[in-house]
Amino acid sequence: xxxxxxxxxxxxxxxxxxxxxxxxxxxxxxxxxxxxxxxxxxxxxxxxxxxxxxxxxxxxxxxxxxxxxxxxxxxxxxxxxxxxxxxxxxxxxxxxxxxxxxxxxxxxxxxxxxxxxxxxxxxxxxxxxxxxxxxxxxxxxxxxxxxxxxxxxxxxxxxxxxxxxxxxxxxxxxxxxxxxxxxxxxxxxxxxxxxxxxxxxxxxxxxxxxxxxxxxxxxxxxxxxxxxxxxxxxxxxxxxxxxxxxxxxxxxxxxxx
Numbered sequence: 241x242x243x244x245x246x247x248x249x250x251x252x253x254x255x256x257x258x259x260x261x262x263x264x265x266x267x268x269x270x271x272x273x274x275x276x277x278x279x280x281x282x283x284x285x286x287x288x289x290x291x292x293x294x295x296x297x298x299x300x301x302x303x304x305x306x307x308x309x310x311x312x313x314x315x316x317x318x319x320x321x322x323x324x325x326x327x328x329x330x331x332x333x334x335x336x337x338x339x340x341x342x343x344x345x346x347x348x349x350x351x352x353x354x355x356x357x358x359x360x361x362x363x364x365x366x367x368x369x370x371x372x373x374x375x376x377x378x379x380x381x382x383x384x385x386x387x388x389x390x391x392x393x394x395x396x397x398x399x400x401x402x403x404x405x406x407x408x409x410x411x412x413x414x415x416x417x418x419x420x421x422x423x424x425x426x427x428x429x430x431x432x433x434x435x436x437x438x439x440x441x442x443x444x445x446x447x448x449x450x451x452x453x454x455x456x457x458x459x460x461x462x463x464x465x466x467x468x469x470x471x472x473x474x475x476x477x478x479x480x481x482x483x484x485x486x487x488x489x490x491x492x493x494x495x496x497x
Contacts, residue, residue, distance in 0.1 A: 242280035243377035273382030291331035291413045328356035330457030341398035351390040370455040440479040444487040
């Protein structure tokens with residue numbers, strides 16, 4: 241997003257973009273949709289990962305440490321600035337959106353939302369998205385026509401949904417039938433079992449497969465934590481251990497009773 245507001249395009253094949261080139265000699269062509277007005281300094285990222293952990297504890301932590309980005313947002317709000325929220329259907333983004341609505345309820349500022357669609361159709365191809373991190377900087381402006389004003393009634397509704405999640409007490413939240421709900425910690429374990437068998441595999445490779453095959457907004461740390469729990473429960477066996485290098489160890493499903 242900051243790059244989308246900076247009017248600078250980085251296309252060096254030997255730089256960071258090369259990670260996404262899959263061996264190609266140059267980065268893939270992108271449709272340029274213009275630039276988002278304003279400056280990169282106006283971008284605020286509230287990356288609290290509120291889809292995981294005890295929400296009451298997390299909110300106490302946020303209140304105690306007063307993140308600089310949240311303080312910046314409140315300064316903009318106090319100055320009467322309009323706010324545009326970019327969010328997706330990923331659990332962490334939806335939870336962050338609901339939390340933000342609970343903050344915005346105290347203000348009278350104009351609020352706009354831009355929700356990432358599941359896919360976008362171009363002239364000769366279709367691109368699917370799971371979060372805004374998959375969108376190139378020069379494409380952001382193309383989503384602006386889909387911006388919608390957020391009414392006070394909608395703010396109250398999303399704030400109410402947020403309060404329900406806080407009171408739910410679950411340690412994990414997921415999007416089910418387009419609604420964010422609290423779920424058990426083993427909710428996503430079935431994905432691990434889809435990729436892990438009795439054949440030994442490096443943990444890093446397994447997690448990479450999970451992230452690539454199921455782009456649902458979970459990070460590698462979540463899968464690593466669940467794998468550790470399944471090892472402790474005796475459901476996954478460590479074939480080759482690596483001292484202090486968990487991702488390098490070799491694991492497999494434990495078929496023994």
